[in-house]
Amino acid sequence: MPQEEMTNSEGRMTNSRTIDTRHLSIVNPEKTLFELSSPGRQAWSLPELDVPDLGHNPDSTAELGYVPRPDNGLPELSEIDVARHYTRLSIMNHHVDKGFYPLGSCTMKYNPKVNEAASRLPGFTGLHPLEPDTLTQGALRLMYELAQMLAQITGFDAVTLQPAAGAHGELTGIMMIRKYFEKRGEQRDVVLVPDSAHGTNPASVTLSGFKPVQIKSNSRGEIDPGELERACSTCVACLMVTNPNTLGIFEPEAKRICNIMHRQGSLVYLDGANLNSYMGVHRPADAGFDVMHINLHKTFSTPHGGGGPGSGPVAVTKALEPFLPRPIVTKGQRDREIEGQSGRTLDPFFHLDYDCPDSIGRVMGSCGQFAVLVRAYTYIHMLGAAGLRDAAENAVLNANYVRAGLEGVYDLPYKDRSLHEVVFSGSNLREYGIKTLDVAKRLLDYGMHAPTIYFPLIVPEALMIEPTETESRESLDGFINAMKQIADEARTNPEILRQAPVTTPVRRLDEARASRELDVCYK
Numbered sequence: 001m002p003q004e005e006m007t008n009s010e011g012r013m014t015n016s017r018t019i020d021t022r023h024l025s026i027v028n029p030e031k032t033l034f035e036l037s038s039p040g041r042q043a044w045s046l047p048e049l050d051v052p053d054l055g056h057n058p059d060s061t062a063e064l065g066y067v068p069r070p071d072n073g074l075p076e077l078s079e080i081d082v083a084r085h086y087t088r089l090s091i092m093n094h095h096v097d098k099g100f101y102p103l104g105s106c107t108m109k110y111n112p113k114v115n116e117a118a119s120r121l122p123g124f125t126g127l128h129p130l131e132p133d134t135l136t137q138g139a140l141r142l143m144y145e146l147a148q149m150l151a152q153i154t155g156f157d158a159v160t161l162q163p164a165a166g167a168h169g170e171l172t173g174i175m176m177i178r179k180y181f182e183k184r185g186e187q188r189d190v191v192l193v194p195d196s197a198h199g200t201n202p203a204s205v206t207l208s209g210f211k212p213v214q215i216k217s218n219s220r221g222e223i224d225p226g227e228l229e230r231a232c233s234t235c236v237a238c239l240m241v242t243n244p245n246t247l248g249i250f251e252p253e254a255k256r257i258c259n260i261m262h263r264q265g266s267l268v269y270l271d272g273a274n275l276n277s278y279m280g281v282h283r284p285a286d287a288g289f290d291v292m293h294i295n296l297h298k299t300f301s302t303p304h305g306g307g308g309p310g311s312g313p314v315a316v317t318k319a320l321e322p323f324l325p326r327p328i329v330t331k332g333q334r335d336r337e338i339e340g341q342s343g344r345t346l347d348p349f350f351h352l353d354y355d356c357p358d359s360i361g362r363v364m365g366s367c368g369q370f371a372v373l374v375r376a377y378t379y380i381h382m383l384g385a386a387g388l389r390d391a392a393e394n395a396v397l398n399a400n401y402v403r404a405g406l407e408g409v410y411d412l413p414y415k416d417r418s419l420h421e422v423v424f425s426g427s428n429l430r431e432y433g434i435k436t437l438d439v440a441k442r443l444l445d446y447g448m449h450a451p452t453i454y455f456p457l458i459v460p461e462a463l464m465i466e467p468t469e470t471e472s473r474e475s476l477d478g479f480i481n482a483m484k485q486i487a488d489e490a491r492t493n494p495e496i497l498r499q500a501p502v503t504t505p506v507r508r509l510d511e512a513r514a515s516r517e518l519d520v521c522y523k
Contacts, residue, residue: 029505030088037075043082092505094449100475102402102451102465109276109301110470114382115375124374129366133351140350143367144329146377147313150294153380153388154272155285156315159294160324161368166273168363169293169312170204170240175360176291176316176323177238177267178208183323183358186265188237194223195458196245198271210237217458221247221414225256232264242271243284246456246464247414248399248421250278258288267291272315275299276468277396277420280389291316300376311372326359327352329367394469395420398476402465405480409487413459421466423459434490434497436461441508442489442500446482 077085094101101108118124127139147159163169174191181188191205194215202212215231218224223241232239239261244250251257258268270284270292276299284292296302296311316324334349352367383391396419403412403422410424426436440450440463452464467476489496501508 030085030092033075033077033082033085036077036081036085039076041076041078041081043077043079094444100448100467100471100479102467102479103449108449109298109468111301111375112379112382115302115378118378119371119374121374124370127370133349137350139370140329140352141348142377143370143373144331144350146373146380147329149377149380150313151315153279153283154275154292154294154315155283156292157285157318158321158324159313159315160328161311161313161373162325162362162364163293163312163314164364164369165297165310166198166271166293166295166312167200167204168310169295169314170200170269170271171207172312172325172360172363173269173291173293173314173316174204174208174210174238175363176314176320177269178210179323179358179360180267180320181237188235188266190233190236191269192228192231192236192239194239194241194245196221196223196247196249196456197240197242198246198273199455199457201240201242201271205240215239217245220416221245221249221458222251223253223257225253225260228257228260232260232266234264236261236264236266238267238269238290240269240271241289242274244274244277244419244421247423247459248418248464248466249414249416250419254284254287254289262288267320273298274420277392279392280385281392285315285317291320296372296376301379302372302375309369309372311369311376313368322356322358323360324356325361325363326356327354327367328356329353391469392420395467398467398469398471399465401473401476402467402480405476406465406483409484410463420468421464423456424463424465425459426461426463429487429490430461432490432494434494436463438494438497438500439463439483439486439490442486442497443482444501445503446478446485448479448482 096108096110123138127136133140143161147161150159151157160172163172189209189211190213191210192215193201193205193212194217196217202214205212213231215223215227218227222245228239239257241251241254241257243254261268267290268288270289272284272292272294275294279299291314293312293314294300296313297309302309302311314324329350330353332349332351333346335346380388399418399420399422403418406424410426411428412422413425414423426434426439429435429439436453440453443450451466452462454462455464456462467479486497496502499508
């Protein structure tokens with residue numbers, strides 16, 4: 001019978017909870033709506049019609065193309081049945097408002113509720129994308145100012161807010177690079193991708209018509225400038241860099257790497273998914289990067305997970321600015337007469353500029369994920385410059401706190417200090433027949449979501465842990481203690497890990513089948 005121990009910030013045990021895993025099974029599993037259904041039950045009650053009911057006139061309904069279907073096959077439920085069903089499901093689900101979420105590269109940050117309140121203001125939710133500029137000045141101003149703030153944070157000259165997510169931003173950036181070389185009349189067909197980059201990088205390269213070529217990392221998990229010198233030539237369009245990379249390591253030779261590429265006339269693309277670790281501390285454009293995408297749904301704290309919503313603005317230098325997706329939000333002036341006064345005044349006027357002859361065109365309908373833009377705008381304004389830097393520094397501090405707490409318990413393949421995340425390996429548990437997957441499943445029994453596992457691919461049995469800046473020391477201590485307890489269970493009672501999770505509403509899924517069929521079996 002394992003014990004889950006929780007300690008306070010001084011390391012003293014505050015409570016102890018025993019988890020008896022020997023006889024646990026699914027208790028009171030939630031029924032489906034169809035199983036809860038009862039004939040004749042309904043969630044509404046309306047008065048009798050006081051106008052003719054077309055549904056009772058076959059001739060009238062036939063003209064309208066309406067055929068009554070008394071039995072439509074839908075479940076019949078009362079309002080309280082529906083409310084309780086979805087409430088019970090929401091309690092079963094793990095989410096960032098409920099518990100610790102060290103989900104690696106996805107950066108499940110806590111989302112301040114003020115962001116949600118701002119995004120739900122009627123003036124924003126009531127907008128239609130086809131309304132004229134004169135009726136959408138507030139929204140256009142917000143987008144213009146957000147783009148300006150992102151440019152200031154990253155050091156670039158211009159920003160598009162259109163892309164819907166990070167991978168979409170990658171694709172947009174690479175398409176602009178392709179258009180850049182086409183405009184110059186240069187034939188370049190290769191993009192270099194380090195083995196420590198995000199997995200979407202090669203996909204974006206291929207979709208843009210380039211050929212991805214992998215660059216091996218050195219023994220420290222960094223891009224090897226010597227290897228890059230050998231690989232770079234005039235047929236290379238760009239190098240894609242994730243910095244800090246997926247090992248949580250900041251590339252110390254970033255400026256030298258950019259210089260190597262620029263000497264060959266090539267560009268350097270920065271995957272900005274990990275901007276959370278250095279915003280307000282370092283501006284990537286200052287190191288020589290030419291283009292980057294920014295994950296608003298990670299760095300700037302908007303809801304993320306389950307497929308969206310997301311937003312992946314792309315920032316570029318002056319050389320790439322002509323190729324930004326259109327339309328672009330611009331700021332001008334307009335005359336306004338003041339009632340009761342003589343003369344005119346000049347007011348700022350924001351509008352969508354479609355006159356962009358070298359643009360790669362639209363990459364998304366309207367102007368992007370507007371509600372996400374509102375949340376990010378609110379987040380940046382609430383924190384300010386000092387707050388953004390403080391958030392980045394705390395993210396780095398928290399990751400290294402976890403690193404120090406678990407070093408020696410799990411393998412640590414790369415010894416350099418981490419930034420926002422630390423990558424361990426569960427290889428040392430193989431001798432007990434335990435895999436990283438078992439560790440991740442067992443964490444669910446301790447009320448914590450698992451970190452990213454088996455990524456990056458260059459680390460066997462990888463555990464990528466990213467706690468983010470919003471987690472307290474007590475939360476981190478609880479996670480560290482749980483991970484230590486699981487490592488101890490691997491040695492003393494490995495069968496518990498192989499059966500985990502055992503306290504969740506749904507037990508371990510048949511993952512191979514789940515990836516192919518919607519109807520899955522439980523072990």
